[in-house]
Amino acid sequence: MSFRLALAIAVSAALGARAASPQEVVIGAVYPLSGGLAKVGNDIKSAIELAVDIVNDDIDLPLPLAKGKGLPHLGGAKLRVVFADHQGAPEKGLSEAERLVSQEKVAALMGSYNSNVTATASQAAERLQIPFLNADSTSPLLTTRGFRWFFRTTPTDDEFSENFFKFLDEMKKKGKAAKSVGLMYENTLFGTDVSKFEKKYAQQHGYEVVADVAYDSKATNLNSEIQRLKAAKPDVLLQASYTNDAILSTRTMKELDFRPQAILAMDAGHVASEFVPAVGKDADGIISREVWALELGEKKPVVKKVNDLFRKKTQATRGQAIDMDGTSARAFVGLLVLADAIDRAGSIEPEKIRAALEATDIAGDALIMPWRGVKFDPKTHQNTLGQGILVQIQEGKYRVVYPFDLAAAQIRWPLPAWGK
Amino acid sequence: MKIALAILAAAALGFPFVFRGPYPQHLAILVMLYALLGSAWNLLGGFAGQVSLGQAIFFGAGAYTSTLLAQHAGLSPWVGMIAGALVAGALALAIGYPCFRLSGHYFAIATIAIGEIAGIAVTNWDFGGGAVGLFLPVGTEGLLSFQFHRSKLGYYYVLAAMLLATLLLSAWLRRGRAGYYWRAIREDQPAARSVGVPALRFKQIAIVLSAALTACAGTFYAQYVLFIDPGSVLPLSLSIQICLVAVLGGVGTVIGPLLGALVLVPLSEATRVLLGGSGRSLDLVVYGLLIMLISVFEPAGIAGIARRLGLTAR
Numbered sequence: 238m239s240f241r242l243a244l245a246i247a248v249s250a251a252l253g254a255r256a257a258s259p260q261e262v263v264i265g266a267v268y269p270l271s272g273g274l275a276k277v278g279n280d281i282k283s284a285i286e287l288a289v290d291i292v293n294d295d296i297d298l299p300l301p302l303a304k305g306k307g308l309p310h311l312g313g314a315k316l317r318v319v320f321a322d323h324q325g326a327p328e329k330g331l332s333e334a335e336r337l338v339s340q341e342k343v344a345a346l347m348g349s350y351n352s353n354v355t356a357t358a359s360q361a362a363e364r365l366q367i368p369f370l371n372a373d374s375t376s377p378l379l380t381t382r383g384f385r386w387f388f389r390t391t392p393t394d395d396e397f398s399e400n401f402f403k404f405l406d407e408m409k410k411k412g413k414a415a416k417s418v419g420l421m422y423e424n425t426l427f428g429t430d431v432s433k434f435e436k437k438y439a440q441q442h443g444y445e446v447v448a449d450v451a452y453d454s455k456a457t458n459l460n461s462e463i464q465r466l467k468a469a470k471p472d473v474l475l476q477a478s479y480t481n482d483a484i485l486s487t488r489t490m491k492e493l494d495f496r497p498q499a500i501l502a503m504d505a506g507h508v509a510s511e512f513v514p515a516v517g518k519d520a521d522g523i524i525s526r527e528v529w530a531l532e533l534g535e536k537k538p539v540v541k542k543v544n545d546l547f548r549k550k551t552q553a554t555r556g557q558a559i560d561m562d563g564t565s566a567r568a569f570v571g572l573l574v575l576a577d578a579i580d581r582a583g584s585i586e587p588e589k590i591r592a593a594l595e596a597t598d599i600a601g602d603a604l605i606m607p608w609r610g611v612k613f614d615p616k617t618h619q620n621t622l623g624q625g626i627l628v629q630i631q632e633g634k635y636r637v638v639y640p641f642d643l644a645a646a647q648i649r650w651p652l653p654a655w656g657k
Numbered sequence: 658m659k660i661a662l663a664i665l666a667a668a669a670l671g672f673p674f675v676f677r678g679p680y681p682q683h684l685a686i687l688v689m690l691y692a693l694l695g696s697a698w699n700l701l702g703g704f705a706g707q708v709s710l711g712q713a714i715f716f717g718a719g720a721y722t723s724t725l726l727a728q729h730a731g732l733s734p735w736v737g738m739i740a741g742a743l744v745a746g747a748l749a750l751a752i753g754y755p756c757f758r759l760s761g762h763y764f765a766i767a768t769i770a771i772g773e774i775a776g777i778a779v780t781n782w783d784f785g786g787g788a789v790g791l792f793l794p795v796g797t798e799g800l801l802s803f804q805f806h807r808s809k810l811g812y813y814y815v816l817a818a819m820l821l822a823t824l825l826l827s828a829w830l831r832r833g834r835a836g837y838y839w840r841a842i843r844e845d846q847p848a849a850r851s852v853g854v855p856a857l858r859f860k861q862i863a864i865v866l867s868a869a870l871t872a873c874a875g876t877f878y879a880q881y882v883l884f885i886d887p888g889s890v891l892p893l894s895l896s897i898q899i900c901l902v903a904v905l906g907g908v909g910t911v912i913g914p915l916l917g918a919l920v921l922v923p924l925s926e927a928t929r930v931l932l933g934g935s936g937r938s939l940d941l942v943v944y945g946l947l948i949m950l951i952s953v954f955e956p957a958g959i960a961g962i963a964r965r966l967g968l969t970a971r
Contacts, residue, residue: 322933327889339678356884
């Protein structure tokens with residue numbers, strides 16, 4: 238932080254404390270709290286409420302604003318979050334965002350899980366000139382709109398795809414050099430989008446794409462697809478599949494004895510709860526990307542502590558102890574990032590909060606995510622330090638194997654031959 | 658009747674000056690949007706008695722046509738609106754031709770099916786943005802470019818004018834020959850045909866007009882929200898909401914859909930605002946209960962209540 242900025246913050250904090258230091262700072266949160274996504278929305282709500290408790294109470298955790306009560310640069314003002322339900326409808330997200338700003342006088346907004354609702358709700362924030370922090374929508378489009386008031390902490394689908402290639406680059410340094418990749422993906426939006434990114438990054442990182450196989454995820458037979466892959470002999474297979482086709486393709490690979498050095502899967506079917514029970518031992522060795530894992534707690538003790546608090550919170554408010562997942566963890570971090578910026582702004586003026594968000598610089602250690610930190614790109618406002626993790630199925634369990642400094646288990650490479 | 662209308666018009670004109678915040682104005686815009694959609698549905702479902710549960714197709718046609726024309730050909734949204742109305746009209750003819758052979762519930766079911774097919778098709782349509790949707794380029798503000806950023810007044814009055822035109826059109830149609838033909842078809846189609854009413858042609862006229870007006874509303878929506886995707890402009894829930902507004906307001910009356918929107922939209926917003934943040938879905942329960950109460954105790958809709966109170970003529 239520059240000296241002048243520090244001075245400005247100190248002065249405004251001092252002035253703020255004496256003059257019009259607000260008793261509480263209100264943040265609006267627009268999430269799907271009813272309908273098909275109600276479970277996800279309510280997990281997010283619990284996570285945000287937990288983060289608010291951590292800011293408002295004096296808790297000894299290595300997280301932003303955990304120690305001490307409230308926001309110190311705002312005279313210890315407390316945070317309060319007003320929740321609104323968008324029911325998964327973009328037009329309702331827009332209307333709730335406007336209502337929270339005009340009726341509830343929120344200082345900033347958070348939301349909204351569904352990428353399409355985030356699109357419209359953040360548009361309302363942009364028009365009303367209120368900061369909008371998005372913690373959980375991964376559509377790359379959102380940060381290409383040139384918005385001044387929109388900030389995103391989570392990595393996008395685009396970055397998750399690049400992760401694979403960064404991983405392959407690092408494996409190369411460890412002497413496990415892969416030169417060619419084969420792509421196998423289901424042929425609707427999910428798979429084709431992933432394949433586009435993977436092709437782009439394969440070229441950038443210098444890997445040859447030797448097979449490009451799209452298939453129908455409802456197919457009952459994948460023999461010819463696997464034959465094509467087998468003939469192309471890729472070193473690494475990049476797969477994007479839903480559940481049934483992930484199971485079928487794994488069985489077919491065994492039948493036809495197709496075994497690349499590694500299989501890197503784009504979550505979805507390969508991390509669905511049915512996958513491992515269905516293919517049993519044959520699932521071992523498959524690597525999938527993930528957003529977050531509870532196992533990160535082995536290298537980052539704070540993850541486990543926050544998860545314990547989360548279980549206590551959900552037990553108390555919802556009658557059952559729930560573990561955190563990638564979505565609730567990201568929402569939790571999102572609130573802390575926003576609170577940190579408001580505190581540094583020392584004010585609830587939107588323009589000052591916006592400037593503070595732009596100056597955000599939180600280290601990876603102060604997060605429960607596998608990220609290297611939070612720092613927004615000055616133009617797009619996308620977090621530049623985010624990254625996903627890779628999990629490998631070992632003895633039927635998903636173990637964190639990458640990034641290597643956060644790994645809970647040794648990576649196994651290459652895949653053993655079938656039947657060994 | 659005339660006095661009531663004059664009061665309504667004055668209230669509509671003055672509303673944004675009394676309620677200056679963006680949220681009340683947004684609420685008023687939603688009311689007018691659904692009133693417009695309900696009135697368009699009413700031409701087909703109310704006057705001609707052909708219940709359509711696929712109006713979202715036409716809404717989507719309007720939204721996508723004007724947006725794609727603006728993005729790829731740089732055409733003004735106003736031109737896009739006319740083009741969208743033409744596209745929707747053509748779609749309506751194509752849908753009406755086979756589906757009007759079906760009657761009653763079967764026609765309604767067919768429109769649901771076609772609506773769902775349209776949703777899935779657009780989701781897989783790369784040029785139309787697929788499931789990701791389309792962002793409208795944010796351009797200069799003004800009536801010509803159909804974008805207003807600093808205040809909603811522009812949107813408000815444009816939509817008010819569109820709604821007024823729709824209501825006048827439907828009042829005029831209802832009083833004219835088409836209105837009588839439609840009512841004859843609605844009451845008893847074989848009897849209507851036996852006295853020389855060209856039933857198929859007039860049902861086609863109803864669906865084309867209904868589709869064109871719905872498409873205009875779709876273009877308005879796209880310009881207002883500046884983002885469209887299949888989930889927001891082509892869902893079955895939108896088709897049902899449109900039908901609900903008209904049915905609860907009063908089927909087959911000119912003013913019914915407006916009354917329905919005036920009650921339903923604030924009701925849905927109010928229950929969500931008051932109860933939605935709790936995360937217990939109470940708002941939807943209350944909303945559904947209120948709809949049930951209205952339909953059980955006043956099958957003629959809100960227009961029926963208004964008529965009983967002497968507020969409007971038949």
